[in-house]
Amino acid sequence: MSGPNRPAKVVVAEFARYLRTETTGGMILLGATAIALLWANSPIDDSYRAIRDFRLGPEFLHLNLTIGDWAKDGLLALFFFVAGLELKRELVVGELSRFKQAILPVVAAVGGMIVPALVALSVGWGTPGIERAWAIPVATDIAFALGVLALTASNLPSSARVFLLSLAVVDDLGAILLIAILFTAKFDLVAAGVAVVALALYAYLQHRRVRSAWIYVPLALITWVAVHSAGIHATIAGVALGLLTRVRADEGEEHAPAIRLEHRLQPWSAAVAVPLFALFAAGIKVDSESLSAVFTTALPLAVLVGLVGGKLIGIFGASLLAVKFKLAEKPRGMGWRDIGALSMLGGVGFTVSLLIADLALDGEAVELAKAAVLIASAIASLSAAAMLLHRSRVHARED
Structure with missing residues (x-):
């Protein structure tokens, strides 16, 4: 079919493909x-x-890194590039491009970052390392969250998936900004200048429609x-390139570059x-002593x-206030x-939470923080799954 119906079909097919990939990825x-x-x-x-801990790579430009660091700094740059593409697409032509549709997940995401940080600071106040570790629970893992949603909420309206996806995209942006601000230990002005020139050239080539x-x-x-x-965490390069990629298709162009790249790189x-990042980040010692320490330290x-608690309160509370004060409307259906079940699902903070734990802490503290992330993600995902299964049955009876 041609005409005005075609773009809608393309967007629906692309969105469905994205969800399927994320479910499998989860x-x-x-x-x-x-x-x-x-x-x-x-x-x-x-x-x-x-x-x-095996090192490889040239010492020149500080690239003699461990395999774990290559996974953290290199492979996750690809993840953040895809996240940047998704964010740019949502901001320009997707759900975040329209105020009424965008404002609720944006407000929910902000609440879901601020409240967990405040909760973490309150619980850990005065503990060495909490001045950086408070950032660990601000993140929501998009792959796990969408995977749980797809497996347990088949009868929920499609607006639930759009809400969760938009919330997770905004959450990713917040986490990226925290990484850039909090974990830049040194700064090389010359390297930063090279990065700016390279990004400007990328943007110019996009503008000139170069495709090579x-x-x-x-x-x-x-x-x-x-x-x-430059001393900035290398994943920032990924999101910056993603945000500079063109998302509107030209006349006669089947897909914009962002769509093509997302399609190729998402898998x-x-x-x-x-x-692979998880393989080298999640390998922590688990015994009765370490599990006990998570709940007593x-x-x-x-x-x-x-x-678990901060995400639920933050996402749900911010959503409730936004609707109550007529800043936003509840998603259709x-x-x-x-929304409470989706708020609980927001507590699955795996990939980026593990990354921030690696950046914020060291020694035994990082192992305990990672164990806490894994346990919290398991609690949040299982609790959300039970809630979503119940809500899915309710919606099925209503239909």
Whole structure:
């Protein structure tokens, strides 16, 4: 079919493909996490740490990194590039481009970042490391969250998926900004200048409708190296490039570059980059002593309560206030109990929470914080799954 109906069909098909990929990616991510935990707690745990801590790469430009760091700084840059593409598309032509549709998930995301941070600070006040660890529970993991939603909420209205996706996209942006602000330990002005020039050239080439991968791939690598050398976390390069990518298709162009890139790179991000990061980030020692420490030590307890309780209160409370004061409207077909279930699902803070834990802490503290993230994500996902299954049955009876 041609004419005005075609773009709508393209957008629907693209959105459905995105959800399917994220669902599959969530399952792969769960498998990688299980492998990491089993490996790190097995008789051959020394081999896990030897591989994770093995260094490779040139010392020039500070690129002699461990394999774990390559996964954290390199592979996650691809994840954030795809997140940047998604964010740009939502801001320009998607749900976040229209105020009434955009404002509720934006307000909910902001509440879901501020309240967990305040909860974590309150619980861990005075504990060494909490001045940086408060940022750990601000993140929501989009892959796991959408995976749980797809598996348990088949009868919920499609607006539930749009709400969660938009909330997670805004949440990712907030987490990216925190990483850039809080975890830039040093700053190289020359490298930063190279990064700015590379990004400006990328934007110019997009404006001039240049499409050659032979230009863009080297330029993206130069940008990544420059951002890393500048002392800024290298994942920022990914989101910056994503935000500079064109999202509107020209006349006669079937898809805009952002759509094409998302289509090509999403599977690599969801099925390779993020699971490999999880493989080297989630391998922590789990025994009765460490599990007990999560619930009895202030810092990991602050992370756990921030994710499970702070996210629920922050997302739901901000949504309730926004609707009460007529700043926004509830998503079509959804009730407050549906929003409550999605708010609980927001406490699944896996990928970015583990990244921030790595950046914020070291030694035993980072291991305990990661354990808290894993436990909190399990509690939030199982609780949300039970709530969503119930709400799905309610919606099925109403239909």
